[in-house]
Amino acid sequence: MQHRYLPMTDQDQKEMLDRIGVSSIDELFADIPESVRFKGEYNIKAAVSEPDLLAEMAAMAKKNANLKEYKSFLGAGAYDHYIPVVVDHVLSRSEFYTAYTPYQPEISQGVLQAIFEFQTMICEMTGMEVANASMYDGGTALAEAAMLSAGHTRRKQILVSRTVQPDTREILQTYARGQNLEVVEIPEQDGVTSLTQLEELMNENTACVLVQYPNFFGRIEDLAAIEKITHANKSLFVVSSNPLALGVLTPPGKFGADIVVGDAQPFGIPTSYGGPYCGFFAVTEKLMRKVPGRLVGQTVDEEGKRGFVLTLQAREQHIRRDKATSNICSNQALCALAASVSMATLGKQGVREMASQNIQKAHYARNQFKSAGFEVVYEGPGFNEFIVRLPINVDAANKRLLQKGFIGGFNLEKNYPELKNCMLVCVTEMRKKADIDTFVREMGDLHA
């Protein structure tokens, strides 16, 4: 069989079989018992050439409405942001993307240093002391934070605000079942975590309190008050954050968070139908040795030259097996690299300016909706998302908006039945004034 990925020639094959001392490749599979042997070939489609494959895949891609052609007002955890062109140029360096985990540090200083820089940037954004090399996504990072908290406090109850992203809460439930933890949701009041309910639910078995900042509705939680209640109970305070928002908002570390998690997707990672993204996990120094996943540390070589290695590995599965802090083995190194390049490109000024553009454009859109007679649910400060009540069901509205070249916002009714006909609208720096105005006008044309 000749194929461009397979260099084997008939001559190679003959020489290799001779050296092994067998007469056919089949003999090498003689240890597979006849009873389990698969005969023939898989019933899958025949191979196609590179040009035909590109055409086939392009046709498949074309069946999708992509955010380059459609104007999106959809966020809810995944965001359409400015991605500097340099990001993909760096990611396309195959020394990065075709490498494995940096287990041989002498020839992996590139990835190791890039991760060390990523850890530093995440610490800077979140206001925390230690950050790991990344997690699968923001949702699993939050679940790991709950498990860390339960292990650290030896308590079994997890309090999570109902204003945390719904899919994330569902992931938390799945992990909690595995660990026999009890997850209790804290109701919201006026779109933020209810402090009175939080105080009532808090007990000696509460391992941690999980909130999102800005929360799922785009609003700013009273972190100072929640921290007080949480720490008075000796529970851990866990905050899930959109890191871009922290370009303008006071970082959770300043409010005494013990663990800050989230997804770095807003930094340089395309929405890519939901993945791969880049979860992050940051903690206080006190919790450093309980962090799941990989950590890169600085050290010196035999000649005293600075270098980087994977460190504190005694926490990890390949050393500790069933006693590991987590079963996570990989990280999302390439996505962490994308986030790093994006954060480095934005820099100190750009990250603030981009976050500020989001706040202002969302505020503008919100005002436009109000002027057009829409009810904007919940007043008060927010980041780049807000809630609008429509005259009709949101799914029906989105179908019609799609015809007009728009991808409408998230249908909140699915997860919050009380928010009937409510759409979570997201406005990033990518949306132009004209797009916003047209979107509001099209929405105004929707009637039951």
Add this chain to the structure above:
Amino acid sequence: MRNEYQPLIFEGSREGRKGYSLPNFDTPEFSVSELIPSEYLRQESPELPELSELDIMRHYTALSNRNHGVDSGFYPLGSCTMKYNPKVNEAVCRMDGFAHLHPYQPEESTQGALELLFELQESLKEITGMDEVTLQPAAGAHGEWTGLMLIRAYHEARGDHKRTKVIVPDSAHGTNPASATIAGYETVTIKSLENGLVDIEDLKAHVGEDTAALMLTNPNTLGLFEENILEMAKIVHEAGGKLYYDGANLNAVMSKARPGDMGFDVVHLNLHKTFTGPHGGGGPGSGPVGCKADLIPYLPRPVIVKDGESYKLDFDRPESIGRVKQYYGNFGINVRAYTYIRSMGPDGLKAVTEYAVLNANYMMRRLQEHFDLPFDRHCKHEFVLSGRRQKKLGVRTLDIAKRLLDFGYHPPTIYFPLIVEEGIMVEPTETESKETLDGFCDIMIQIANEAIQNPEIVQNAPHTTVVKRLDETLAARKPVLRYVKE
């Protein structure tokens, strides 16, 4: 690789330099300090670096030059399947219609993406011999945990709460016992025999009504096919347990044997290994899970289904274990895997396995005179040598690995599996040419000779890398995990 001091990106920062170009701001301006209450307004800016675009490209290009990938040179890292990462995969996953889709878009606007995922599921069902597949898990370990959660849900749905243990062989990947713990199970380790295969008697001694599952890699981590797999399956099934297949080594048996036909109930695959999703320096991966019919009700929500001519996300799964990841898995990696399967076709995938196994056996035979070979029989896609002969000369396996760096090779996996003293685990993959294999074997033999004649050169290796051996003890004892401006 150039040998020079490499500054951190923060050290190259100069106040006032700019690398970004945000969209022109065209809406009316508002004062952010009036929109956000003062206690929530960040006082100190995050210390991100300030650089021009060229500074940024130079920095990351310099870092890439300090890194070894498959495109840089041979990477025979056992258990990791470091095969060539096709470039057409990279082109396809970057198409606007794949890269720029929002996970919550209406289904009618993502029919192409759903079709691709459905077709990938169908292909993986055929390849594994399973009845259904979920693409949600992000990586192998995540797939293991997902699979064990399915098994747990299955037992519990039958009111069977006494199954608290997962059995793993002592040759297993470290993720197996760790995943069992996260799924709420206790791990029981069973022994391997002298010949490297699972000790069936030890399995029988540990199987019982408390057994939830047996986790197995086949071929195992020594690269040997567990010939008694059907008997093992029978033992576990008769005790009411389930059989879990760790698909890390699927590259060894494609078109030769399917987990579903060997009696396995659940499997996970590592699409970043067998199906060429690149490793990315440690991720992202993709770890789909397949299962037999009796476990389908418990699969994570949503499941991608075909309904007439259209594709749907099916959330109506009342017995589902729930979500294991946000959205629908690592879509970008799944696109690459599907592109690869379409590039290879059935005959291609068969050749992949045949050549991977031929390459491994050839290397094993070339090296066996120079290193100890603990398990002398045909291997599958990888084989394990022992460096104990060299250790007696004062040259450890770690030294051999470091010496390989001087010749531009990524070393094999070392000290794994744990049951082999001074283990050296070599996995060449099918995408390497005979000349590459020979070149590597020549150097391995040269190093074996150096261990006898000039051990210092091996013990002090590497000599040519940008840094020498790094002080890992210092790194762990006084952790410096971030840059702090002096």
